[in-house]
Amino acid sequence: MIKYLFLFLFLFISLEASKNSEILNRAHKYMQSNTQSDTFRAYNDYKNLYLQSAVANNLDLKIKSLEGIVQSGNRLHIDVSKYSNELKTLQLKNSYNKPKPKAMKKTKHIEDVHIEPLHKLKSIDWKEDILLLTFNKPLSNKQIKDFTLHDKSKNKYRYVFDIKTSMLTSSQSITKNGIDRIRLAQFDPKTLRLVIENSSKLDIKQSIDAKTLQISFILKTAPIKIDRDKVIVIDAGHGGKDPGAVGYKKYREKIVVFKIAKELQKILKSRGYKVHMTRDSDKFVKLSRRTKFANEKNADIFISIHANAVDGKNAKDVHGIECYFLSPTRSERAKKVAAKENSADMSDMNMYGKNSYLNLLNHHNIVASNKLAIDLQRGMLGALNKKYKNVKDGGVREGPFWVLVGAQMPSVLVEVGFISHPMEAKRLVNDNYRKTMARGLADGVERYFANN
Template sequence: MRFFFLLIFSFNLLFSAANTSLEQQYRDAKIDFLKASLKDNDDEKITELQKIIDLGKKLKKDTRPDEKKLEVLRSKNLGKPITKNSTKSNQTQNVQSQTKSEEKKNSQNVLYSIKSVYTSNNTVVIDFNVDISQNDVKYFKLNPNPSYRDVFDINGYFKDAVNTKLSLDEVENIVVGQNQPNVLRIVFSNKTSPNITYTISKRQIIIIVNGNSSNKKVSKQEIKNEPKQTSSQNKTNSKQNSEVTTKTTTPTKVTTPKNSINKTIVIDAGHGGDDVGAVGPNKRYEKVINLNVAKYLESILKQRGYKVYLTRSTDVFIKVMDRTVLANEKNADLFISIHTNSMPKEKANSTSGIETFFLSPARSERAKKVAALENKDDIREMNESSKSAFLESLNRPRITASHKFAIDVQSGLLQAARTKYKDVNDSGVKEGPFWVLVGAQMPSILIEVGFISHPEESRRLYEKDYQQLLANGIANGVDSYFSKNP
């Protein structure tokens, strides 16, 4: 009997050790998958996902989400659109109706396939299977007879268009329809003209409805953000630019939420001290712009009833790990890191605009380059445990909240900046692996308020009035976020 118990004990010990080993392999595979995501290597992602699924099944974990990811990746590599029927057996597919076959044929013949269309707070979100660009969206207004109609024509096929019903408090009626085999149309109808903007974030279009504006018509050029023109082009097209200016509507006023007195915000002015950040024409330093905008933002938010702290209020350098310590100690509700963008000489004259980032593994080359620039003095301070914490943090629910916050701030910035300069470019809301955001235990964003490398934008960024405009736009974004997420 004693021998029998020893045998059982030894078996349990071996089983426990084997299980621990599998758990470690499972965790390692998860980390390897995230590393592959950072490198945007689909082949490696497929390999690591397969490992995660195999190990997960042995550990009796729910592997269905990973299996779905794997299916999407494999279909993407094969150039096939993903449909809800892709996992069904061949026998089921063979008995589909003629209508289903036609829908599938249409979705394969068009450039893009739209996965879903849905509402979230005051936005309409369109999800795609592939990355999209500004050229895939056409936005225009129709004469207010009998009502104001804002129309979006979007390149893509959405097989559920006929069954999709949308509603928002700010809009009386929203109609979704497949206008052409490769164009989805969304029409917003209202008795008064709503203030509608939109932003593109990789595989997503986000249409933002900010209540009613004046009854002025808005031109296509106002919403459609074309690349900023060079000075020579500005002279040639001065008449056209003047026309756009006269048609621009006044930005919507944002009401400060009543609960602002209970909200705490930490503002981080990027770089500082010996780390000057990016350098623009006439020795303009990024660290100076960042700190000035941060101080103006602090003042505005305090006037609106928020409790505000700065990570630095003077020209000093703070290590990346310490920048979010204050935010966590103060139990902040939001963390905002302010930076200024830059481009190499060959692109300096042609690249300008505002963009807002939230923490996530960067998949676009653009986001990787921006992150590399901002991380260059920080990443050397990262040990393996810090990097591991970053990878683990990617699954936290706050990523979703940060995305929503970034959308509101980007919208607020553009509306404020364009009250003075109508040609401010919208570089969008994007995801990126910024180390400064890793430690924050609350929704957090990194704002690139403009390109210090661009001669004209660099000059603006050093203007006191423009810095105050930017700060006001960020504050409006904060108000907008809390009004929807109290």
């Protein structure tokens, strides 16, 4: 009997290992496609494997799944700092367990060799259509080798730049509208390789400015056809008896977000969309009524606009723009932000029950909502960074926001900044800043509909 029991356990463990390996390979393939939907599928696979690794106490699987979560989460602009910290801890612990290599004995015949320190990549930036790779030391033309590959069967062009005597801490994917894929990785110990891949031929030029390699793109993109026969519901957070956050110089959240929402409505209407507001004045609207209104209007997307805040002692330190989509989460930060926004109408919370409200989630909308959040975040940052300095990207995050529960369409909560931060608060009460942000949000909406 014991013999058969051990045989059963062996077969079960083998099947589980095979299944996990299959899921891991599938997730890796999703990551190679570089599309948002496949990246999100990979993210979910890696998270499932992470849970499996915890149950099976499989350290190798845990490290691989954490690496996947961090890579896919960063690409989706999801806050994965918790997983990243755990990964660093496990990698450090794992490195301690590895046997140390034996020291080589010095002989009289071995001379000291001077090794020239490698160039290190310090930053990656875009200046309009120019990719800037800045190193810690000046570059020379002799260090840059480039060539082009054309795969006729797949109709793929690859532009390769090899940068000699340079090093990178980890591989990176770089995104640019109009280009299929840009990848930067360590080709060998002394060569950094930049690969630009596209389905059509590109006009690319390179130049060196001291420590910076400049890759210039001359893009010829066809105009994107966008279906503007869409219904959009914009929700200005709080209102009436609920002022929302009261921040720097007593600026009130309900007023700031209403003005941004009205400006966004104006821009989207001018572009041909059908737009509705959950409130057209300074009045209080119950949280459950807001998504119900969107459902009644058969909205294609729902955007709830809010402003964040922290207490006095941290007010000068915390700032940034964030986008949240509805999803169960264990992130303490997301829970704190959600608790602040959810506190507006606790009667609604009691009606459904605090502990059971996540059952109302429309899981089929989570992927679409994540895509919408990414496009809105990119739109805001893209518009604001052209005119203003120190605009912080707070990222795209998951959060249990009550105002999004029940929405039968992709829905996102936008935190336009911290009204408690002196600089950000002054900007949020400035008409030009609000109009620029609204244009960025509108551009994000356009990008979402163009890609979906």
